[in-house]
Amino acid sequence: MSKSVDTLNKSSQATPNDVNAQLLQQQLLQQQLLLQNSQNQDDEIDLAELWHAIWSGKLIIIAISAIFAISSIVYAIKQPNIYKATTLLAPASEQGGAGGLGKMAGQFGGLASLAGINLGGGGTDKTGLALQVLKSRVFLENFISKHQLLVPLMAAKGWDITTNTLIINDEMYNAETKAWVREVQAPKKPEPSMWQAYKAFLAVLSVTTDKENGMITLAIEHYSPEIAIQWLTWLVNDINITMREQDKFEAQSSINYLTNKLNEIQLADMQTIFYQLIEEQTKTIMLAEVSKEYVLKTIDPANAPEEKAKPKRALIVVLGTMLGGILSVLIVLIRYFSKK
Template identity: 25%
Template sequence: MTEQTTVQSQTALPEDDEISLIDLAIALGEEKATILMVTGLFTAVAVALALQMPNIYSAKTVMVPPQQQQSGAASALASLGGLAGLAGSAAGIKSPDEMYVAFIKSEGLQNAVIEKLSLQERYKAKSVTDARAALGGAVRITPDKKSGLITIEADDQDPAFAAQLANAHVDELRVLMGRLAVTDAQQRRMFYEQQIKKVQSELAEAEQSFRKAKAQSGMQVTAVLAETGVRASAELRGQIAAREVQMSAMSRFATAQNPDVQRLGSELSALRAQLAKLEQGSGVAEATLPLQQQAVKSYRDVKVQEAMLEVLIKQYELARVDEAKEGPLLQQLDVATAPERKAKPKRAIIVLAAAFGGLFLGVLLAFIRRAMRKAAESDQGSSQIALLQKAWSFKR
């Protein structure tokens, strides 16, 4: 009897597996209406939503960021005079693609684009901050590490406006870079511009002071200075002032232990010692009256500022030449145009994804309904269903 029972149980196993597969097919067949209804409902909803979604067009522009001309900067350094170390301290500064991406994403540039295209009204934003957030979601900026190109893609329901939005970022970036010193030559040119303005202001003050002192003293200062050698003192003061400007600029990039800084310090000390020796030996302070001393000092200050201005103007012109060699700041490889085809939504993909999701949910629901019916047909299943309902009930 035992062996016969064992054989019967072994032969029943494949039958149970076969019955399970048959039950699966039966469950799907019995609940086919549920499956079709859920799948159709999901598909219909997806179709309705997809048709209501507006078409979004994506316009793209590709730009070439400025390239540093290191060879041009090096040739300019060889031509510089007393401030050569200053120009050299700025050499080697490069502008990676990330810097230009950061410029485009800056609040100042985004605010300019928002104001130019009236994006706050277009996006129905309550504040500029909300408009910037909407703009960030509509614009994608992608730098290419290999080629160095930067791609700007803008999305909008209007294809013409999408192209306008992409090109506006490039235009505002040009405006921004016109105010900033980005390249090596721009940095040197801007520094010399600031120094020239400063020296011109000091020269005007010195000339005014000289005219006043000359009128009070009533002497021919030029002849006196030619005889006493103060003209040489003025030239020395001009050299000292030039090196002081150079030292001030280099202090932003180098420490006191830098060899160039130490060399400049030694040159300044030697020139100051030479100036002190020359002025002490000239006899001007002993041979003239106080008013004449003031006139001599004022004339000397004018000559110092003139020498400084001459040195700075020469180097400013060299920086402008080097800046011209660098070419345009920004170049658009591909100007954004109105796209002919929409970029999104992908309606077919949305409907297919919803159909597959509804089919999966319908099959799952069919199995659950089949299991609940089978459980309700047996006493044990009925009690388990009652316990399940009690467990999930909020009434105690």
């Protein structure tokens, strides 16, 4: 009996604690529910308040967006048209002396190397080398100087389609006195340096090679489509001339060297080999002299583009209007909440 009484006493003592725990849990749940409800109400209030703030400042939003839209339209209209002329080129096929040198390299390459002559082995990528030379600083600086491109490259600001003449920026270049008048800080000079001209020309020149068929696309952007075409034509001609003269010079140097060495050779077999080497170098010179398109062959010559490449005026207006709308909404919200 005493044990059962003790058990009843313990259970009666534990019951209030359990009840308190349950009540505490219920209170916590109620508080969590109230907190969630209040957060949801706050979110609803915040969204409603944001919409109210935007709606109350709709006139400001419309005004600022309109200002940005009009400004972007004016800016887009004032931008001069830029035309892009392109020409399609193909690697010129290597024949004659080049092919013969490839065969000679396989037979007498070691001997030629000992003699100080580079036959190339037929594996030289002349096209890739020509494209690297075309983009090099030395070639482009000489190109700009040779064709007197400094003024149309650095001082032009537009093109008069009616008179087909360039519009020169008189703040940079005085066309009457033919003097550079741009204001620069020392050590720069009013006349742009060849380094500046080289960087400017690289910015308007693009060279693209199709990896599948090896075709090459040269493109130049300029205010005048006629000038862009002329520059492309000069580029292709000059790079072919440069590579042709370089090969002729190397071949002639090899011939001179071999001819001098012949006087020192007594063995008839060695003399025969040297004569064959001289013959192949002579073929290289002959091929270079008769090949006008020595490295790059024109497949599709440049034509005057009828449509501008830049600027994208519609895109400028759309982006400008969007920027104005976003900025105006931010201004309205900042003003609204700063007053609270």
